[in-house]
Amino acid sequence: SHLMSDLLLRQFDLPQGALFRVQGPVNLGRLSQLIDLVDKPQLLFPVWQATAPQRLQGGVSIMAEMNQRDILIHQPFESFDGVLAFLREAVNDPQVVAIKQTIYRTGSDPQMMALLREAVRRGKEVMAVVELKARFDEEANINWAEALESVGAQVVYGVVGLKTHAKMLLVTRREGCGLRRYGHLSTGNYNPRTAKLYTDLSYLTADEKTTAEMDHVFNHLASQNRLPRMRRLLVAPFYLHRRTLEKIEAVGLAASQGRGGRIVAKMNSLTDEALVRALVLAGQRGAQIDLIVRGACILPAQLPGLTDNIRVRSVIGRFLEHSRVFYFRCGDEVDLYLSSADWMNRNMLRRVEVAWPVTDPELRQRIIDECLVAYLHDDRDAWDLQVDGTYARANAPGQGTGVQDALMQRYGVTGPTQKSANHRCKR
Numbered sequence: 001s002h003l004m005s006d007l008l009l010r011q012f013d014l015p016q017g018a019l020f021r022v023q024g025p026v027n028l029g030r031l032s033q034l035i036d037l038v039d040k041p042q043l044l045f046p047v048w049q050a051t052a053p054q055r056l057q058g059g060v061s062i063m064a065e066m067n068q069r070d071i072l073i074h075q076p077f078e079s080f081d082g083v084l085a086f087l088r089e090a091v092n093d094p095q096v097v098a099i100k101q102t103i104y105r106t107g108s109d110p111q112m113m114a115l116l117r118e119a120v121r122r123g124k125e126v127m128a129v130v131e132l133k134a135r136f137d138e139e140a141n142i143n144w145a146e147a148l149e150s151v152g153a154q155v156v157y158g159v160v161g162l163k164t165h166a167k168m169l170l171v172t173r174r175e176g177c178g179l180r181r182y183g184h185l186s187t188g189n190y191n192p193r194t195a196k197l198y199t200d201l202s203y204l205t206a207d208e209k210t211t212a213e214m215d216h217v218f219n220h221l222a223s224q225n226r227l228p229r230m231r232r233l234l235v236a237p238f239y240l241h242r243r244t245l246e247k248i249e250a251v252g253l254a255a256s257q258g259r260g261g262r263i264v265a266k267m268n269s270l271t272d273e274a275l276v277r278a279l280v281l282a283g284q285r286g287a288q289i290d291l292i293v294r295g296a297c298i299l300p301a302q303l304p305g306l307t308d309n310i311r312v313r314s315v316i317g318r319f320l321e322h323s324r325v326f327y328f329r330c331g332d333e334v335d336l337y338l339s340s341a342d343w344m345n346r347n348m349l350r351r352v353e354v355a356w357p358v359t360d361p362e363l364r365q366r367i368i369d370e371c372l373v374a375y376l377h378d379d380r381d382a383w384d385l386q387v388d389g390t391y392a393r394a395n396a397p398g399q400g401t402g403v404q405d406a407l408m409q410r411y412g413v414t415g416p417t418q419k420s421a422n423h424r425c426k427r
Helices: 002-011 028-037 062-068 081-092 110-121 138-151 208-223 240-256 273-284 345-349 361-376 403-411
Strands: 046-048 071-075 096-103 125-130 154-156 168-175 178-186 198-205 234-236 261-267 288-293 310-315 325-330 333-339 351-357 382-385 391-393 414-417
Touching: 062 071, 062 081, 062 198, 071 081, 071 361, 081 096, 081 110, 081 168, 081 178, 081 198, 096 110, 110 125, 110 138, 125 138, 125 208, 138 154, 154 208, 168 208, 178 208, 208 351, 234 240, 234 345, 240 261, 240 273, 240 325, 240 345, 240 351, 261 273, 261 361, 273 288, 273 310, 288 361, 310 361, 325 361, 333 361, 345 351, 361 403
Parallel strands: 096 125, 125 154, 261 288, 288 310
Antiparallel strands: 046 414, 071 198, 096 168, 168 178, 178 198, 234 351, 261 325, 310 382, 325 333, 333 351, 382 391
């Protein structure tokens, strides 16, 4: 091994100090293969079968339901199949004239590809924004681009130097004398496999302002034209960072005026220095702040005189926590946003990302209950960040209630254990 490491150091002209020796395997992902080699069902999670969202059961028209009001799908407790059903309905509807979609980490799943190709065959305008530099998915995405171009879809590669990380699907339908748009926005990818493993929120809406702004984003990606002023969507790298900073500042101001200020934010990572500084300042001004951050977090929690009002926790369960939810309360005014973006510098300034408000009061309350309050009360799978920078488990292993299990019980029944991708959960 010394021969190999010496050779690599020479090849890359690196000093000895750049070599880190690890006791044990470097690629922990490979250990997941061990699971399939052991025939012990008692060691596996029971297989989880997601249920269809209540409003999408019984073969209803999804677009007709969206016309009534917005639809929320909480994956993987509710099934991603509702999103596929929306796309399928659009492809089969002769009144649908255009379908636009972002493709970031779709995997090599043939269903969506077949549907988009069929849409082209039926004479619909299909536009796909394909991100070629999606880590681990480059090859699959190049194949997608070629396969769609070959049948006549418009394939766009986004803005040079910016990854397109927003998750959007937009359907335009001829209705009466005009056109109506139907949109899907998500915190996660159009990937049926990871939709079984990651917690995400899918949002289906026919709201005219939101869908018109989604169309502006697609047109910007296709033509590089300037984005018009947005009233609903917060789009990175243009407004998302600045508007998020403004919202944090407004909560701090409300707290300092005695009106009460509250922030609860759920994300994968918190590493953007400007946002961290804004949170610290808001906390010092009296805002109560709870952060649910699964992975990297550079904000120190509960430091006397600095972050007394800020608590940080990480929930690590059977499913990979992936949804991004941001709650801001100034006095009696509440803003709730869902987003494809974490609070990281690259997401705010070097990617095309979208955050959108949830205005439907019932859906907003449901998100607050299921994705924020429930996570703050998890006393089994949660780890709380301590003053010294370490994490302490919220309760002893095997005791208390895990939020993911509680949601599984709410949404359906689990079947017998079996060897399947369902039992894997990488941090």
